[in-house]
Amino acid sequence: MTVIVVGASSFIAKALQALPTTAHWSFLDGRAALTAGNHFEGVTCLINCAFNAELKNEPYDASRDIDLLLAQRLSDYPRARYLMLSSRMVYGPSGADGRLHELLLPQPINLYGKAKLQSEHALRHLLGERLTVLRLSNICGYELQEGRRSFFAMASQSLVQHGRIVLDMSPFIERDFLPVETLAHWLAQITLKLQPGTFNLGAGNGVATGRIAQWLIEGFGSGELLINNLREHDAFWLDIEAAREAFAIPGVAPAELRAYCHALGQRLLHSKEAR
Incomplete structure (x- = not known):
């Protein structure tokens, strides 16, 4: 199987590149993938990790939809399958x-x-049975990179810089968190x-x-947890029975x-000490 991943510098793509099982995969930057050239010749599966950030702040525009632009190019390669990384936000x-x-x-x-x-x-209209859509939960990991605004990113940055994690919601709110390394391993498995x-x-x-914050602090070795709002906000978990059955x-x-989280907290501490 020949797999190509678009969005080589993305959080998820970097985790994929770290796997020994993906050494033979091709990784392309989003802009390069949309330029002329036979990038998809012989490809059996395309995974897109690229997303135009403007679509987070402005209404949908098909000309900015990287998934759609890639799928249109893939229409010339009828044997290729498309693995779309969607989001639980669609619900x-x-x-x-x-x-x-x-x-x-x-x-x-x-x-x-x-x-x-x-x-x-x-993409369903364009690709039909060639499309697999994965609706992802909150993907987490080592997120001190500039620009990351996820729960883990903000908690990690605050812990390293200020020695505390601040929650603007009830610490009892439960959410579904999936480590990026685990996701990468599963994606490699799903392509097969x-x-x-x-x-x-x-x-x-x-x-x-609140438990996530506690575990990060425990791994870090010190720190405090502050709650400045007790609002009940955005609790969710993904039922993954369909994926269990289809992909084990x-x-x-x-x-x-x-x-x-304990291991991640230790890594954050080492990062701070190395500065």
Whole structure:
């Protein structure tokens, strides 16, 4: 199988490049992939990690949709499959139990979720059975890179710079967090048994954000947790039963996430000491 990954400098693509199993894959920058050339000749699977950040702040515009532009180019290669990395944001708010599953009617409330949903629709129309859509949970990892604004990124940056993590919501809010290294391993596994359809991909359970902060601080060896707002905001977890059945995805248990956060906290400490 010949796999090409677009968006080589992205958070997820870098984790993919670190795997020994992807040594024979090709990694392209998003702009290069959209230029003229036979980039996709002989490709059996394309994974796109690139996204135009303008679609997070402005209404959807097909000319800025990298997924759609790539899929249009891939239409000339009928044997190639497309693996789209979508987002849990397409669902919108979860219900009382926090569960998000593929049979729900998507009702995105932010521009990012709306853009991803329109991409999904456009790619299904264009590629049909050649498309696999993965709706990802909150992807986390070592995120001290400039520009990262995820929960883990802001918590990590604050812990390193100020010795504290500040939550603007209840610490009891549970969210689904998936380590980027685990995601990369699963993506490599999924390319070997691609199936058309839409699948959630996450830990398969929610963990309290206060626990995440606690575990990062424990790994870091010091620090404090401050709560400046007790609002109940954006609790969710992804039901991954469809992905379990299709791709043998095991999920991530809370104990595994705790060990991951401890190791990440230690890495953050080493990063601070090295400065």
